[in-house]
């Protein structure tokens with residue numbers, strides 16, 4: 050048995066097994082990212098789609114995702130990749146990151162829904178290949194690589210390896226994450242990226258623990274560490290029954306404003322409208338008027354508040 054210390058779950062993983070996120074496993078005498086370089090999504094996206102509204106606006110960014118996540122949000126918008134798992138084989142890249150250039154195996158990555166098991170379309174992409182693709186796309190407005198779609202930090206080693214090569218090419222690295230990881234992982238990743246959008250899913254300990262299976266302290270620690278060191282933006286999805294309280298959004302905005310002795314007023318906040326999905330497929334979409342009202346409250350504390358999906 051080995052313990053994974055990447056996030057609040059601290060999974061005890063038996064030899065040959067994987068942790069709760071399905072992205073990390075006990076292999077070769079330690080914990081390794083079994084999703085290393087297994088890509089489930091790759092697209093040249095507008096930077097505003099991350100969303101980042103105040104980091105190279107109008108540019109594009111090569112966006113890459115794998116599978117696995119450490120939270121259990123009932124409203125997950127990317128359920129298929131978040132809860133996907135390997136049917137047996139690992140990425141060859143997880144054996145020997147750094148020397149894994151050129152690995153090309155094609156493990157079977159599955160997800161389960163009410164209709165049964167489904168296979169995801171995947172491809173193996175080494176850090177060298179990804180950095181090369183980013184460079185080739187420069188003349189189409191690409192500024193670098195965004196690590197996104199699933200939770201990138203459960204396989205943070207791939208991010209670190211890619212980010213170093215992307216940076217050497219004079220390009221940018223962007224993280225899109227729930228930030229719910231240990232201080233040690235947070236420090237490594239913040240040092241490797243230029244910008245981040247962190248999902249602050251609600252602003253109560255109870256909401257994180259009961260509904261998401263998470264720990265808000267870890268996400269708040271990540272945000273506090275990143276503020277003032279990299280370009281930071283924050284997203285909160287307004288979900289009926291989770292965080293649809295004026296008082297909660299007021300406390301969140303006030304806390305963000307107070308980051309770094311008050312410099313947090315310049316941190317952009319994105320308030321997005323929820324649409325029914327996953328375990329909340331039968332719920333109502335968030336009332337548009339509520340999102341606008343919450344944005345007005347947040348603007349009492351913050352300079353840049355944006356609404357999304359409205």
Ligand code: SF4
Nearest residue numbers: 053056059060068070
């Ligand atoms: S990163 Fe994954 S394996 Fe590690 S503690 Fe978190 S859920 Fe468990």
